[in-house]
Amino acid sequence: MSKLIKYFRWYDYLLITLTIILTFLRVGFDLTLPDLMADIVSVVIENGSRSEIFSIGLEMLLYTVLAVISVFFISFLSSKVAARFANILRRKMYEKVQSFSAEEMNDFSVASLITRTTNDIQQVQNLVVSSLRMALRAPILAVGAIIKIWGRSSSLTLVTGISIFLIVVVITFIFIKVGPKFKIVQENIDDLNLVTRENLTGLREVRAHNAEEYQKEKFERVNEKLTNTNIYVNRILMMMHPFMNLILSGTSLAIVWVGAYLISQNSINLPTMMAFSQYAVQTVMGFMMLTITLMMFPRSFVSARRVSEVLQTKAKINSPLEPVTKTGETGTIEFKDVSFRHKDAEEYILKNINLKINKGETIGFIGSTGSGKSTLINLILRFYDVSEGTLFINGQNIKDYPLEQLHDLVGYIPQRAILFSGTIASNLRLGKKDASEEEMLQALKTADMDKFIKRQEDGLQYKVSRAGQNFSGGQKQRLSIARGIIKQREFFVFDDTFSALDNKTDSRVRKNLIKHIKGATTLIVSQRVGTIMNSDKIVVLDKGEIVGFGTHRELLKENKIYQEIASSQLSKENL
Structure with missing residues (x-):
């Protein structure tokens, strides 16, 4: 939690200071009431006038009203501080995740990041609220009440001290039992979110394979684990309430019993005993409130650590401190002795890649599944950094480019088309913020989606549902292509982009x-020979290595792997 405190703004500290002042005032008002009550009892015993009783009663009413006003402002200020703090944390979490490379995303699952951004930050917000409302008041009240009773009666003070000791014992026992379980609860929530997300995302596949029972059992296992942990934690926590009530009631009874004996011995009088009884109860109540608050702390601290883990994670891929200097070279990509492997992995995914791509060339990449095609593309986009060797863009080390500038150079169209809820226009403007209607229509025409738009009354304002569920796979792919090409760039990367298109549509697009991207350097990754056979050059990858480089005709003559791929897909006439 200490690492998150820095996200409080300076004006939050002013509000916290004001909350602390109001809490002291509230406790002061509360601690004044028992003495006033004792004064009323003394007046009654001494047969005082009604005006004296009425005057003391008005004073008690005034302090009560002031205490209520203090409570209102304490609640308002604490809620405001906590809500704003949570808002800042969510924003920082979002910004941090946006800066993550693929490597950091692999360290945190998507389900875990969702839990940390929602449930964990909510726990931290609850911690701030409870700290300012209860945890702050509880020790002040307890200490203030102890000061009030100190020296009035050693016997009654001993009774109160025994009660406090018993509370501490109960707190310690509960902390030892449930403290470690809160981390397990949050991890179980991660697992539950993961299974739920997988099931909802793959609902069609689950139904198609009649795997409902399998997924149900999988969900039940995770749900049962979370439920059992919660039951265990709640059972232990529920033990606290009867114990606390027993201690509170026992304290009141003991004070009355001991006080009655002391009164019979003329050691104290009745007003003193009544005041002491109320102060003792306030002391115990202070510790009880502190206990209730502390019960929330373990889970909140676990959540705070989980949030802090994300915020303290340093992105391994960052923009350089010094901007790139232009070399005068444009549209070129060069791999020099490039190798890549994932963190902690022993085997290389790419090995000794040496490749020069010149401006305006169209280069195709083909190979079996797992040959490293998409990984090579990810290096160009700097989703990963090379493990060995150097990758040059326009004659400059790719690491010297600011990420925003690099991504502005490359138009990337992935295999999996992602559409965002909104309209067709809003999706296209993700590729170019200030795209005109004419530019959008031209991009759609290039992607062979213009006819679909013309059939819709709303045109470019046609609604796109969540994840583009109201579009077919091919339509989503073509919209993704239109978004990727709407802005003229130096490089265009098509990562198995045409896989969802039929052969005729593929050919038209x-x-x-x-025509649309003429002059740009184009990289096309595909499993289909027909998609890349007209490329200027084709790169054949196998087990992370380049095993072939040349034109379609050259590779058919010289490269055995390419021959096998081509012959398995095309007839002799088409070859």
């Missing part, structure tokens, strides 16, 4: 692209 690629012909349109030749």
Whole structure:
């Protein structure tokens, strides 16, 4: 939690200071009431006048009203501080996750990041609220009440001290039992979110394979684990309430019993005993409130640590401190002795890649599954950094480019088309913020989606539902292509982009692209020979190595792996 305190703003500290002052005032008002009550009893015993009783009663009413006003402002200020703090944490979490490379995303699962951004930050917000409302008041009240009773009666003070000792014992026992379980609860919530997300995302596949029972059992296992842990924690916590009530009631009874004996011995009088009884109860109540608050702390601290883990994680891929200096070279990519492997992995995914791509060339990449095609593309986009060797963009080390500038150079169209809820226009403007209607229509025409738009009354304002569920796979892919090409860039990367298109549509779109992105350096990753056979050069990858480089005709003659791939897909006439 200490690492998150820095996210409080300076004006939050002013509000916290004001909350502390109001808490002291409230406790002062509360601690004044028992003495006033004792004064009323003394007046009654001494047969005082009604005006004296009325005057003391008005004074008690005044202090009560002031205490209520203090409570109102304490609640308002603490809620405001906590809500704003949670808002800042959510924003910082979002910004941090946006800066993560693929490597950091692998360290935290998506389900875990969702839990940390929602449930964990909510726990931290609850911690701030309870700290300012209860945890702050409890020790002040307890200490203030102890000061009030100190020296009035050693016997009654001993009774109160025994009660406090018993509370401490109960607190310690509960902390030892439930403290470690709160971390397990949050991890179980992560697992539950993961299973739920998988099931909802793959609902069609689950139904298609009649795997409902399997997924149900999987969910039940995780749900049962979370439920059992929660039951264990709640059972232990529920033990606290009867014990606390027993201690509180026992304290009141003991004070009355001991006080009655002391009164019979003329050691104290009745008003003193009544005041002492109320102060003792306030002392015990202070410790009880502190206990209730402390019960929330373990889980909140676990959540705070989980949030802090994300915020303290340093992105391994960052923009350089010094901006790139232009070399005069444009549209070129060069791999020099590039190798890549994931963190902690023993085997390399890419090995000794040496490749020079010149401006305006169209380069195709093909290979079996797992040959490293997409990984190579990810290096160009700097989703990962090379493990060995150097990757040059326009003659400059890719690490010297600010990430925003690098991504502005490359138009990336992935295999999995992602659409965002909104309209077709809003999705296209993710590729170019200030795209005109004419530019959007041209991009859609290139992607062979113009006819679909013309059939819709809303045109470019046609609604896109969540994840583009109201579009077919091919339509989503073509919209993704339109978004990727709407802005003229030096490089375009198509990572198995045409896989969701039929052969005729694939052919039309690629012909349109030749005109639309003329002059740009184009990289096409595909499993289909027909998609890349007209490329200027084709790179054949196998087990992370380049095993072939040349034109379609050259590779058919010289490269055995390419021959096998091509012959398995195309007839002799098409070859």
